[in-house]
Amino acid sequence: MGKCRDYRVRFQCPRRFCAARPKCWTAWFDRDNPSGTGDWETLIALRGENPGKICNNPLQIHVQTTSGASVASTGNVIAVSDKNTGFICKNSNQTQGSCKDYRVRFQCPLDFCILPVCWTKWYDRDNPSGTGDWESLSDLRRQDPKGICDRPLYIDVVTTDTNTPFTSTGQTHYVYSPTQGFVCRNQDQAGRRCHDYKVRFGCPCPCFSP
Ligand SMILES: [Ca+2]
Ligand SMILES: [Ca+2]
Structure with missing residues (x-):
């Protein structure tokens, strides 16, 4: 049976x-x-x-x-x-x-x-006062378990003060990926200090998800 x-x-x-x-x-x-x-x-x-x-x-x-x-x-x-x-x-x-x-x-x-993209809210869980600005996806999921889709397609990273895109700052990333999030380490920067960044993720809009 x-x-x-x-x-x-x-x-x-x-x-x-x-x-x-x-x-x-x-x-x-x-x-x-x-x-x-x-x-x-x-x-x-x-x-x-x-x-x-x-x-x-x-x-x-x-x-x-x-x-x-x-x-x-x-x-x-x-x-x-x-x-x-x-x-x-x-x-x-x-x-x-x-x-x-x-x-x-x-x-x-x-x-x-x-297919339209739906963006999450902005996340800014860390400041660069320690080893860097850690906005990794795993940390953000822990903070907001239901706020980010399972498979983000895009990531948007800008400075918190002037909304400058990360890629226009001249800083070096450690992690910069829609599936891993964003990490800027102070030790990788010429000035030894990352800006403070916020991130958001682009997801398939719910009504178009499989
Ligand atoms: Ca041109
Ligand atoms: Ca931050």
């Missing part, structure tokens, strides 16, 4: 089916100008400044100048241009003039563009 086990199924499809899976593009991002050392449109900085606006595993990067010209047309020597790091043009690499001003966008799975 048993009952059926609970099964799940999946199907193998022709390669062209998977290749044709719908995709989408993010908005264009232009966070830097080439007036300093170059034009830095790195993924880590863009994510820090635009939390939840770029998927975790982009499929492609698309780069053009802010006026819409192709990279090739500029004659610039490009240091980095890939979907994992983003885009970097260094003025020091140019034989004539400096880098143009570029903008970038990323191709993502369609789900990313159509």
Whole structure:
């Protein structure tokens, strides 16, 4: 007198089916100008400044100048241009003039563009007066067991005083991840002192969760 086990199924499809899976593009991002050392449109900085606006595993990067010209047309020597790091043009690499001003966008799975993200409240459980600012996900879950979804997709970290994105502070992280939270250690900083940060997590909205 048993009952059926609970099964799940999946199907193998022709390669062209998977290749044709719908995709989408993010908005264009232009966070830097080439007036300093170059034009830095790195993924880590863009994510820090635009939390939840770029998927975790982009499929492609698309780069053009802010006026819409192709990279090739500029004659610039490009240091980095890939979907994992983003885009970097260094003025020091140019034989004539400096880098143009570029903008970038990323191709993502369609789900990313159509499924809304719900953000938790802001958390600031620690101050950097000890060894650093410890806002790890495990500590935050202990403090607020029901406040954070099981699998956060994104993390947003800003200073508590000026709401400056962590990636714009020039400080070094020890942990910076949607699944582990955020830790800044004083010992890793040039000034031996972290700013005080607050964090929040981007989750699948409850009505869209599996
Ligand atoms: Ca730019
Ligand atoms: Ca803090």
